[in-house]
Amino acid sequence: MSWLPIILLGAIAFVVGAFVLRLPRPAWPVLGAALMFGLAGYALQGSPGYAGAPKEYAEDASGGGAALVDARRELFDATVAPSHWITVSDGFARQGQYLDAAQILSGAVEQDPKDGEAWLALGNALVEHADGMLTPAALYSYGKADALLPDNPAPAYFLGVALIRSGQLGQARQLWAETLARAPADAPWRELLAQRLARLDELIAQMGGQ
DSSP, X not given: OOSHHHHHHHHHHHHIIIIISOOOGGGHXXXXXXXXXXXXXXXXXXXXXXXXXXXXXXXXXXXXXXXXXXXXXXXXXXXXXOOHHHHHHHHHHHTTOHHHHHHHHHHHHHHOTTOHHXXXXXXXXXXXXXXXXXXXXXXXXXXXXXXXXXXXXXXXXXXXXXXXXXXXXXXXXXXXXXXXXXXXXXXXXXXXXXXXXXXXXXHHHHHHHO
């Protein structure tokens, strides 16, 4: 089978991103790399000559970029797909390429400053790129996400995780406790956050004992 249609599709996707969606010029190399990465993966694993068929898929979500992306998506409506740029950046994040993910997301929030999930994903990517440190840029991104997603616990949850990783356990506990106190009684994520808060209290108690 000829690969020309696939290459042509990649070229069209680049043109759409660069000129139709007006992705900033500094992000063009990252977009091109994302498309090339996808084509390379398809060339290695795909079977374009065969009909599509369902396939069992199991992903190791024990940690790393894949688990981070999955955890974020679990706090959003699964019936509403994220933007194309979030999807592309998630591909980089799953591979641990957080700088590339952040560059894609920087273009995304520039194009649509009201995309709360993009701001949240940007904060996560910046924290991971900084080896778990909560940088001013990441804190700003979380703040924007929180303002745009007032009914979603994701910004407070991931900011709390970043605070814990930075050693600020007390601030993280206060943030999660306040978020839980404001949560509706029937919020589907209430129990999850309560469990995380209880585990954090245990950690704080253990550190106090030591």
